[in-house]
Amino acid sequence: MAKDLLSKWTSNDSANLYGIKEWGAGYFDINPDGEVIVKTTVSGKKVEVSLMDIVSGLTQRGTQMPVLLRLENLLDNQISLLNNQFAKAIKDGGYQGNYRGVFPIKVNQQQQVIEEIARFGEKYHHGLEAGSKAELMVALAMIPSTESLIICNGYKDAEFFDMGLYATEMGYKCFFVIETPSELPILMERSKALGIAPRIGVRLKLSSRAGGHWQDSGGDNSLFGLTTSEIIDIIDQLKAEDMLSSLQLLHYHLGSQIPNIRDIRNAVQETARFYTELVQEGAQMGYLDLGGGLAVDYDGSQTNYVHSKNYTLGEYCTDIVEGLRTVLDEHEVAHPNIVTESGRATVAYASVLLFNVLDVTRLESRPLPETLPEDADEMLVNLWEILGYMNLKNMQECYNDALYYRSEIRERFKHGQVSLRHRALGENIFLQVIEEISANLGRLKRVPKELEGLDQALYDIYYCNFSVFQSLPDAWAIDQIFPIIPIHRHREKPERQAIIGDITCDSDGKIDKFADLHDVKHTISLHELKAHEEYYLGIFLVGAYQETLGDLHNLLGDTNIVSIRIQEDGSFDILREIEGDSVAEVISYVEYDPKDVQNQFRKKAEQAVRSGKISVQRRKTIVESYESSMRGYTYFER
Numbered sequence: 001m002a003k004d005l006l007s008k009w010t011s012n013d014s015a016n017l018y019g020i021k022e023w024g025a026g027y028f029d030i031n032p033d034g035e036v037i038v039k040t041t042v043s044g045k046k047v048e049v050s051l052m053d054i055v056s057g058l059t060q061r062g063t064q065m066p067v068l069l070r071l072e073n074l075l076d077n078q079i080s081l082l083n084n085q086f087a088k089a090i091k092d093g094g095y096q097g098n099y100r101g102v103f104p105i106k107v108n109q110q111q112q113v114i115e116e117i118a119r120f121g122e123k124y125h126h127g128l129e130a131g132s133k134a135e136l137m138v139a140l141a142m143i144p145s146t147e148s149l150i151i152c153n154g155y156k157d158a159e160f161f162d163m164g165l166y167a168t169e170m171g172y173k174c175f176f177v178i179e180t181p182s183e184l185p186i187l188m189e190r191s192k193a194l195g196i197a198p199r200i201g202v203r204l205k206l207s208s209r210a211g212g213h214w215q216d217s218g219g220d221n222s223l224f225g226l227t228t229s230e231i232i233d234i235i236d237q238l239k240a241e242d243m244l245s246s247l248q249l250l251h252y253h254l255g256s257q258i259p260n261i262r263d264i265r266n267a268v269q270e271t272a273r274f275y276t277e278l279v280q281e282g283a284q285m286g287y288l289d290l291g292g293g294l295a296v297d298y299d300g301s302q303t304n305y306v307h308s309k310n311y312t313l314g315e316y317c318t319d320i321v322e323g324l325r326t327v328l329d330e331h332e333v334a335h336p337n338i339v340t341e342s343g344r345a346t347v348a349y350a351s352v353l354l355f356n357v358l359d360v361t362r363l364e365s366r367p368l369p370e371t372l373p374e375d376a377d378e379m380l381v382n383l384w385e386i387l388g389y390m391n392l393k394n395m396q397e398c399y400n401d402a403l404y405y406r407s408e409i410r411e412r413f414k415h416g417q418v419s420l421r422h423r424a425l426g427e428n429i430f431l432q433v434i435e436e437i438s439a440n441l442g443r444l445k446r447v448p449k450e451l452e453g454l455d456q457a458l459y460d461i462y463y464c465n466f467s468v469f470q471s472l473p474d475a476w477a478i479d480q481i482f483p484i485i486p487i488h489r490h491r492e493k494p495e496r497q498a499i500i501g502d503i504t505c506d507s508d509g510k511i512d513k514f515a516d517l518h519d520v521k522h523t524i525s526l527h528e529l530k531a532h533e534e535y536y537l538g539i540f541l542v543g544a545y546q547e548t549l550g551d552l553h554n555l556l557g558d559t560n561i562v563s564i565r566i567q568e569d570g571s572f573d574i575l576r577e578i579e580g581d582s583v584a585e586v587i588s589y590v591e592y593d594p595k596d597v598q599n600q601f602r603k604k605a606e607q608a609v610r611s612g613k614i615s616v617q618r619r620k621t622i623v624e625s626y627e628s629s630m631r632g633y634t635y636f637e638r
């Protein structure tokens, strides 16, 4: 009994198992009741809210899973952190310039996200980065003040330049970053035509590279940026037109999610040299834009692994400020304002995808009969006998034999010599052999290569109410790892090993790579489902890049979105609910006219009436349920 109490599973055990304190960055944890909580500070007071309370609040209001939950407090928090840490590094390092952050709209373009960044960021003069005409239109409408920067990257045509020039005339600090030499003549022509002097930046192609997924964004072969000779051409052209005072910003973007601080330092050093030279060429300058790349520690390992980062935000800021100051002071160049375009780190924490588990399939054997049927094939007999003589010494041999007998049974089934029931029996015996081996692997002094990982081959599939393609495109496209954890029941030990399947029935619609402090795990520990009780999981840190890259695979549409703000007393307000796509909306995205589709179905129902297959009353019911499905959610509804 005493031992039982000692070995009781606690929230702490779960916290360790899932690494939530490591990747949660102080925002997520598990409370003693075994529920995942969001922690934040409101008006100087620490508050926490259980995600289960949020989920029950939502389900009581009739909001169906899956739900993308936006936590506005965390978005505000990250903006504060970024600005405060830079301010601190600047003060501590005796740096003369200011910090001016901009949020790259492409990382999360949703109106309520951009509005909140603009609203909350105003006191820091946090601005926006636009990479296309559409994003510029959004930025021009949302930018909170003339103190915040608008940085224009990407390909720009005359219309794009005109809009940015008008904004400049209206007093906004709008920078055109020249990405290719052909942009400059268009800009100069528009600037003359409208009589408005532009603020110009140049995008560098650095020779410094950064590791990680996006390593090709920087370096000699990167798609974007100007070579050294092209920059000299631009300076000469501006000089010839007496426009060098317009050249005010130097920009580079090494790529997103840079795991290694060394790469950041190298790039800063190289850029500081370029900046110095541009000043010495007579350009006005004043701004140095170091792009994005500030990483998020998705697996909590604090390493230079692709899903992690080996530095803190404080170190990032200090290294940038110190790195610049050292080079600039050496050449006696005035310190520019520092701009960064951190997207991922700003918004990742603020969104959590919540969903329920619909079903589980287990890969496990069923009880075997006492004896084999009289007419069992010899291969079935051989397989059966393994269970009798297998021991620790011959496990590997037995494994090979079992594999062979199973494949023979499958072969004989194909040729009609083994029946369906006997084949099922064979598969079942095989599973028992594997289960026995994996249960005993731990007792071996040395695990033979062939048997390594066999214990991980026996996992459950948890079918979950979401679509990887719609909600986690990076998990599918680039094997990005996101932390996943049940949001309740953490006082019970999760006894099952599982992978996660979504409801697209696509063989890629699954998650089988999970965050681990030391490695990538191929299964996740989950609790057994209970009858008549929902089991909820959360996928965390999904605020960056996931929302608009998502696609309509199997015509599963946008999920419901709910924004909440946690209050000082620990309650939360639902600020905004956006209903997910209905079936009618989703099919109209792929050019169907829902009315027309509905009419075509009505005709079929009418034909069935005419041919006597269904009654008129039946027709009414069928057509009504078709039409109600049209208006319904594309996900599994309870």
Ligand SMILES: *Cc1c(COP(=O)(O)O)cnc(C)c1O
Binding pocket: 104, 106, 107, 129, 153, 253, 255, 256, 257, 291, 292, 293, 294, 341, 342, 343, 344, 345, 544
């Ligand atoms: C994508 C992008 C960013 C954002 O990078 P993060 O790593 O998300 O901070 C910043 N600047 C440019 C030019 C980009 O293309």
